Amino acid sequence: MxxxxxxxxxxxxxxxxxxxxxxxxxxxxxxxxxxxxxxxxxxxxxxxxxRNGGGVRQQWETPETIRLARESVAAYRRFGAEFGYNIWFRQGGYLFLATDALELQGLDRIYAAVRAEGLGIRKLAPEEIPALVPGIRSEGVAGGTYLRQDGTLYPxxxxxxxxxxxxxxxxxxxxxxxxxxxxxxxxxxxxxxxxxxxxxxxxxxxxxxxxxxxxxxxxxxxxxxxVATRHEILATEPLKRFLDPMVVRLRDGLYFSQTMRGEIVGGLTVRHPPGTGHGVPTSIRFLREMSRALTGLLPRLGPLGILRAWSGFYDDTPxxxxxxxxxxxxxxxxxxxxxxxxxxxxxxxxxxxxxxxxxxxxxxxxxxxxxxxxxxxxxxxxxxxxxxxx
Ligand SMILES: Cc1cc2nc3c(=O)[nH]c(=O)nc-3n(C[C@H](O)[C@H](O)[C@H](O)COP(=O)(O)OP(=O)(O)OC[C@H]3O[C@@H](n4cnc5c(N)ncnc54)[C@H](O)[C@@H]3O)c2cc1C
Structure with a gap:
């Protein structure tokens, strides 16, 4: 049977x-x-x-995707009542960070598209960012966009x-x-x-x-x-809560959020050969690049222990x-x-x-x-x- x-x-x-x-x-x-x-x-x-980071955002470039994301946010808000499970959906916002003028132009496109759909996305000047990410090194941050109703959940x-x-x-x-x-x-x-x-x-x-x-x-x-592409991600030991939004840096794909228990969960883009043939291991290269990127942007993290690292496949389209x-x-x-x-x-x-x-x-x-x-x-x-x- x-x-x-x-x-x-x-x-x-x-x-x-x-x-x-x-x-x-x-x-x-x-x-x-x-x-x-x-x-x-x-x-x-x-x-x-x-195997994912639990990020839920409505900041996209095309109206159709923004509408799908918006409808999904509404569904996740109802999820607990509908299914009787707490998915810990927290609307702590999503912050995209640009490091130069070209990336700011990219954020301008997102800003215009999201505004046109009636969502309250904001453009942030570099000096406004530390209020959302305490301890962030402002060097190299050219600006960002922020939408308060984006957030994270526990998958x-x-x-x-x-x-x-x-x-x-x-x-x-x-x-x-x-x-x-x-x-x-x-x-x-x-x-x-x-x-x-x-x-x-x-x-x-x-x-x-x-x-x-x-x-x-x-x-x-x-x-x-x-095309399947492998992406790596990690969770650190827990810290006292200090961070509300999911933070995403366009330049290198660095992203991280802080869970309810205090761990920092995040990843960054490290290229691996495409396809599913190599399985889902983790690499020292990722641990090194991720640690460098994270502590470079947030020096306050200092010598923080990594609890767990893993990887999974994105299913990418052109x-x-x-x-x-x-x-x-x-x-x-x-x-x-x-x-x-x-x-x-x-x-x-x-x-x-x-x-x-x-x-x-x-x-x-x-x-x-x-x-x-x-x-x-x-x-x-x-x-x-x-x-x-x-
Ligand atoms: C590191 C990482 C971080 C991510 N972060 C986010 C995020 O923050 N927010 C977000 O929205 N998304 C994120 N994603 C993407 C998100 O996780 C995926 O898009 C989503 O989970 C895809 O769901 P799915 O049901 O299509 O596929 P999956 O969850 O991959 O499920 C597919 C299933 O198909 C099964 N399967 C495959 N082939 C066969 C077969 N031949 N026979 C039987 N079973 C088969 C597999 O066993 C698997 O369980 C992330 C992904 C990764 C890897």
Missing amino acids: SPGGDRREFRVAIVGAGIIGLFTAHHLARAGFGPIVVLDRGFLSNGASG FPAIWALYESVRRAGVEVRLGTGVTGVLRSGDRVTGVTTDPGGELRAEWVVNAAGGWSGDLARRAGLEVAN DGLPVIGEEERLRGFVEANGFGGHGFMLAPAASRRIAAVLLGERSDLDPARFGPGRFALPGRDHAPERVQLG
Whole structure:
């Protein structure tokens, strides 16, 4: 018997029990769409959903993404009441830091887009920043943007809550069950093969495999633009609380926040070979560069111990936008991936649009900007979301 049950026919098989797969299952189950199975070869939180920094921001460059993020913030505010789990969502703000004039121009774009959506983003002069980040070295800080309603949450209880909620709603979640192949008849998906378990029939297959979504799509015979990139992150020993916002520096991708328990959690961009083939180790190089960057900006941290370091995959796309929609090349195969370093903060709203694809509902997302076919379109805008950080 396969883990979780021996039913072999479902209306939908969702590959990936991360925040995207589970939230999508939640919306579908609520709409009475089923039976649903969620398949994950790992444990709960095995993917990026259990490895991220918990940042939730609404500072973006395109109106569509700002709207998704805004709707998601509202959903996370309701999350505790709706699911009965405290995800420790704290709206302590998000501070983007620019170090030169060019980066300030980038922040100007974000500022204009976010203002146009009616959110209270502020531009900060260098001398205003220490009030938000006590002890910050102002040398090299040219200015920033700040949105008070952005914040951080604790990812694990969000995953646990959704896992329990969807199972209560009748969704089967089979952990330890890898999807090894995608079954098709002509240009229509008919199911998946799993290990353990063998063949499962499904009218719809949702590719919510995070950093492995490209691997899965290719297994279904589809060439896709997604690229997995490994990102490292660490947590320090706890300090007395002094920091409210998530801080993100554009130059090197340094980001950090302070948890309720006082640890500093953050990372910075260190390039590793693309793809999932090298697994998710950590590197001395990251520890060195991160320590240097963090203590350089915040000398008050001094000789601070690192409690834990880990890494996970971003699922990157060439334009920095997620991929949401049914494949025209393989009917019934729905892409729900490409969330880069932002899947958690967009999940509640994005997963509603993913569910809408299966439910046959109209979506407000333009397929030319979010659909799987967009990379083949001529004259497409390649970089609508340029800030691929925290
Ligand atoms: C270091 C780091 C920091 C981040 N910081 C933030 C942040 O501050 N804010 C934010 O919003 N986002 C952040 N992210 C990104 C965010 O974590 C992801 O975008 C999000 O979790 C993606 O969720 P997902 O459900 O699509 O994928 P995942 O959580 O990766 O889940 C995919 C699941 O699919 C399963 N799977 C894959 N292939 C198969 C297969 N063939 N068969 C069965 N199962 C399979 C995997 O086991 C995995 O559990 C960060 C990511 C990393 C790595």
